[in-house]
Amino acid sequence: MSSSTGAALVAPADPRGETVRELQERIRGMQRRTLDTRALPTDPALAELLPGGALAAGTAVAVESSTLLALGLLLGPSRAGSWCAVVGLPDLGVEAAAGLGIDLERLVLVPHPGEQWLSVLAALVEVVSVVLVRPPAPSRPGRPPVSEAAAGRLASRLRQREAALVALGDWPRSEARLSIAESSWSGIGQGFGRLQARQVTVASASRAWSGRGRSRRLWLPGADQRIAPVTAWDAAPAAG
Structure with missing residues (x-):
């Protein structure tokens, strides 16, 4: 893992590795505040498109095809000083993210999460406010990228940690x-x-x-x- 001023943290895929535990401790120590409400800060341009007028902690939102639109849901929390993460997007341009207004110093990138990508999500939810993920292609055509049971377990973790998930593609139990x-x-x-x-x-x-x-x-x-x-x-x- 490496970092520099103004650059996002790039984390390895292994959720059980020492580096991920180090990353968790580092973010915990740098968080500005804890969330006081289930309504996460949301960019005003997108608020009307979400139930309750905000990205809600403990929920998942699915975004079809548009990476830029998905990144827009990270804007509010990032501006408020919260950590965000992007998983499974190796071609993401950090310059585009910075151009939108996302704070790269509080952005974690996991470009290649590997087969244990759900475990990577669970580990990140422990320490960041919003995780953007592009799930891998399903093993068989027509199957969802994640099972209802796995989505339910992650939803429980999101509620416990008052975090939110933004999925680039289909996701069971999406709030919107x-x-x-x-x-x-x-x-x-x-x-x-x-x-x-x-x-x-x-x-x-x-x-x-x-x-x-x-x-x-x-x-x-x-x-x-x-x-x-x-x-x-x-x-x-x-x-x-």
Whole structure:
């Protein structure tokens, strides 16, 4: 494990190893505060898409396909000084995470968790507020990435530690499921130019809403690389 100022911690995959225990102790010693409420700090641009208007401690949220949208759910806790972790995303650009506003000094990366990835999640939940995970592909087509029993055990751990899980892909017992319904880029002229910003419609579904979904138009990202609501004053981007 190595770290430097302004850089995320990169942890090994073995959840029983001495390095992971060292990592846990290090984070415990550096935490600014403990959580006082089950409502975790949530970026205002995404709050309306979640039941209760916030990312709730003790729950899981599933995000379909969009890594940037999933990272957006880490923004609030990270800005508030909490530790976050990203598991199973070896191609994640930390520059993009920093551009969104995530504090790299309190971000743990486990790019290759291996076959014991659920044990890695359980170990991280002990010391971080939010874990973003991309589950490995199921062994057979049509099977969920994790069993109901395993998801239930992890949910119990999340409740005990007042942490939250963000799954990039399907996840049993999710509190909400977010997906990109529409997307268009700006910055390209007549066959030339550079992609600068993207407007998307984010759709959200939750059992808490009795089958009624919600949606919101967002910059994901805007020209400043941040997530923000699209307002009536924003010019419509050219389709790309």
